[in-house]
Structures are given as structure tokens and as C-alpha cells.
Amino acid sequence: MSIGNSPEDERPFEDVSEEARPSIGRALRDARVAAGMTVDDVSTATRVRIAIVQAIEADDFAPCGGDVYARGHLRTLARAVRLDPAPLLAQYDDEHGGRPAPTPAAPLFEAERIRPERRGPNWTAAMVAAIVAVVGFVGFTVVKGDSDSGAKNEVAGGPSPTTKKTASPSAGGKKPAAPKPDPTESAIAAAPQDKVTVQVSATDGRSWVAAKDHNGRLLFDGLLKQGQSKTFQDSSKINLVLGDAGAIQLYVNGKKIDDDFQPGAVERLTYTKGDPQVG
Structure with missing residues (x-):
């Protein structure tokens, strides 16, 4: 046994x-x-x-x-x-033999601390500019005062002034220029109707973004940090790849896209002209 x-x-x-x-x-x-x-x-x-x-x-x-x-x-x-x-x-x-040893934290922040010193304001140049501005203002005031006094003397000795009428469009053959619209908060509101315009904004974090036109040409490939925006425009189609779609807010052809993208989700999107449509 x-x-x-x-x-x-x-x-x-x-x-x-x-x-x-x-x-x-x-x-x-x-x-x-x-x-x-x-x-x-x-x-x-x-x-x-x-x-x-x-x-x-x-x-x-x-x-x-x-x-x-x-x-x-x-x-x-x-x-x-x-x-x-x-x-x-x-x-x-x-x-592969375990996790590598951590990198010391001090060198990582060294680049943040070493920054070029800001130079103080150039007071000499500022004083020269102020003197030039004062001299110019005084000269303009003197010239304007002389012209105003001459105009008053002419009105006192001549006939009563008449109200100046605005020339009609037919008199000169030109129509008055249309008033410029007030600037909007976003350039996407002025998107042309014959093109597709896409604005990508990193509102809730940062995300990698890639954009191509209808020919497949790369318009942008990079990281959008929080608060940054990019606007892309093409004659017919914009293709997007969002690395973290949950951090992105989209405006397409002047309209806000309210898709419920999840944080960390990778999304591939295509937009065309007219009302926003995901392809």
C-alpha cells in the first residue's frame, strides 16, 4: 500500500x-x-x-x-x-507582467506652471495715443464750431429753411438699400435654404468629431473641447461621426436637434437640405 x-x-x-x-x-x-x-x-x-x-x-x-x-x-x-x-x-x-509604475505627477504640471510672464502695459505708447486723440478732438471741435456758426448766420439772413424730402426711388433710378437684419445669437439661423448647414457644439463635455461632405472629403477631424463649436456646410449632405454624442448639441439647417444621445455613445449621422433628417 x-x-x-x-x-x-x-x-x-x-x-x-x-x-x-x-x-x-x-x-x-x-x-x-x-x-x-x-x-x-x-x-x-x-x-x-x-x-x-x-x-x-x-x-x-x-x-x-x-x-x-x-x-x-x-x-x-x-x-x-x-x-x-x-x-x-x-x-x-x-x-504582460502587471500594471506599469505610475508616472510622477510633478513633471505633468510643470508645463502648466511655466508660462511666459505677461508684459505690463506700454504706458508711453498709451500716453502718445491719448495726446493724439485729444489734439484731434480739439481740432475737430474748432472746425465744427466754425461750420456751425456759419450755418446759423446763413439761416438768420436767408429764407426760412424748408423740410428736406427723401428722394423717391424713381427719381434716381435706385431703390433704397434694405435695412440689415439684426444679428442673431447664432450664425446657424442665417443658413441658406439651398445648402445643408450643421453646427456641432460641445455643451456637456468634450468629444471627437469627424465631418465629411457628400463627396467623402474630410472637413474636420479633431477634438471639440467643452464650449467649442464647429459649423459645416455642403451643397447636399454632411456626414458626421461623434465620439461622445452625449456631450454634443446639434443645430441643422437652423433647427435644434433634440435626439437623446447617451454619454459615451458613438453616433454616425447624415443630414441633408431642408428639415433635419438623419440618414
């Missing part, structure tokens, strides 16, 4: 959950396909180059340039395809 475990008992346990778990790249690719997005769409929404997106989906993190950048790309891509980045980051740490 032998003492101890049999060879069968010494066999290692199989980690079924680890084997069943898909790779990081496979999980990102499946989530992108489920969201109906192409690699180009993800690259446009996140500003991560197409080659890096494709490499990550193939579980090749070498093009990222290091663990810090790889983790940052994973977080950005996961949010773009509506995937929770936390499990992917934990899986990456398990497979």
Missing part, C-alpha cells in the same frame, strides 16, 4: 475559464463588428492610427510603443466600441 497521492491526483487542474476567455484583440474586434463600425470608423473616432487598431485586434501590441501607450489605446478603443475597458486592462496586465 503506497502512501501519498497517485499520479492522477498530481495532474494540474485545468483552468477552463482562462482557456474560454477570448484574447484582447478578438474581444475588441467582436465588439466593433457588433457595433457596426469599420476599422476606419474606430480610427476616425479615436484618432488612433488604422495600423495600430489592426495590430491590437491581432494581439500585436509592439506598434503601441510600450505598456503605457498600449493600455491607453486599449482604454480608448474599448470605449469607442462600447466595451468596458476594465476587464481588458486587467487581462493585459496578467499577460
Whole structure:
């Protein structure tokens, strides 16, 4: 009778959950396909180059340039395809030796503290400008006083003045210029009817925005910070990709779009002329 475990008992346990778990790249690719997005769409929404997106989906993190950048790309891509980045980051740490050491906070804020000093006002130039303004005002007052006194003398010695009539349009052959409309709070209110005009405003945060015209030409590709706006115009169609649609307020052809976009949602929109219609 032998003492101890049999060879069968010494066999290692199989980690079924680890084997069943898909790779990081496979999980990102499946989530992108489920969201109906192409690699180009993800690259446009996140500003991560197409080659890096494709490499990550193939579980090749070498093009990222290091663990810090790889983790940052994973977080950005996961949010773009509506995937929770936390499990992917934990899986990456398990497979690549743990989370990297945090970067010291001091150098990050050094750039904020080092700012060029504001120069004080140039009092010499200000005094010269004030003297010139005073001399000009005095000269204008003297000339105006002489002309007013001459006009009064002429009225006292001549016939009574008559009311000046406005010349009719037919007399000179020209119609009077139409009064200019009062400026509105937004330039989108003056959008022409024969074009499509889209104003994108980051009202509740910041968001990546990409805009193309009807020919597919890229009009804008960048980050709108909170409080910033961009206006795009085309003869027939504007295509938009919003990285965080919940932070965006849209005005299309002079009308506010009240779609209930969710925070963090990636939206692909198309607008045409006339009443706002999402394509």
C-alpha cells in the first residue's frame, strides 16, 4: 500500500475559464463588428492610427510603443466600441507582467506652471495715443464750431429753411438699400435654404468629431473641447461621426436637434437640405 497521492491526483487542474476567455484583440474586434463600425470608423473616432487598431485586434501590441501607450489605446478603443475597458486592462496586465509604475505627477504640471510672464502695459505708447486723440478732438471741435456758426448766420439772413424730402426711388433710378437684419445669437439661423448647414457644439463635455461632405472629403477631424463649436456646410449632405454624442448639441439647417444621445455613445449621422433628417 503506497502512501501519498497517485499520479492522477498530481495532474494540474485545468483552468477552463482562462482557456474560454477570448484574447484582447478578438474581444475588441467582436465588439466593433457588433457595433457596426469599420476599422476606419474606430480610427476616425479615436484618432488612433488604422495600423495600430489592426495590430491590437491581432494581439500585436509592439506598434503601441510600450505598456503605457498600449493600455491607453486599449482604454480608448474599448470605449469607442462600447466595451468596458476594465476587464481588458486587467487581462493585459496578467499577460504582460502587471500594471506599469505610475508616472510622477510633478513633471505633468510643470508645463502648466511655466508660462511666459505677461508684459505690463506700454504706458508711453498709451500716453502718445491719448495726446493724439485729444489734439484731434480739439481740432475737430474748432472746425465744427466754425461750420456751425456759419450755418446759423446763413439761416438768420436767408429764407426760412424748408423740410428736406427723401428722394423717391424713381427719381434716381435706385431703390433704397434694405435695412440689415439684426444679428442673431447664432450664425446657424442665417443658413441658406439651398445648402445643408450643421453646427456641432460641445455643451456637456468634450468629444471627437469627424465631418465629411457628400463627396467623402474630410472637413474636420479633431477634438471639440467643452464650449467649442464647429459649423459645416455642403451643397447636399454632411456626414458626421461623434465620439461622445452625449456631450454634443446639434443645430441643422437652423433647427435644434433634440435626439437623446447617451454619454459615451458613438453616433454616425447624415443630414441633408431642408428639415433635419438623419440618414
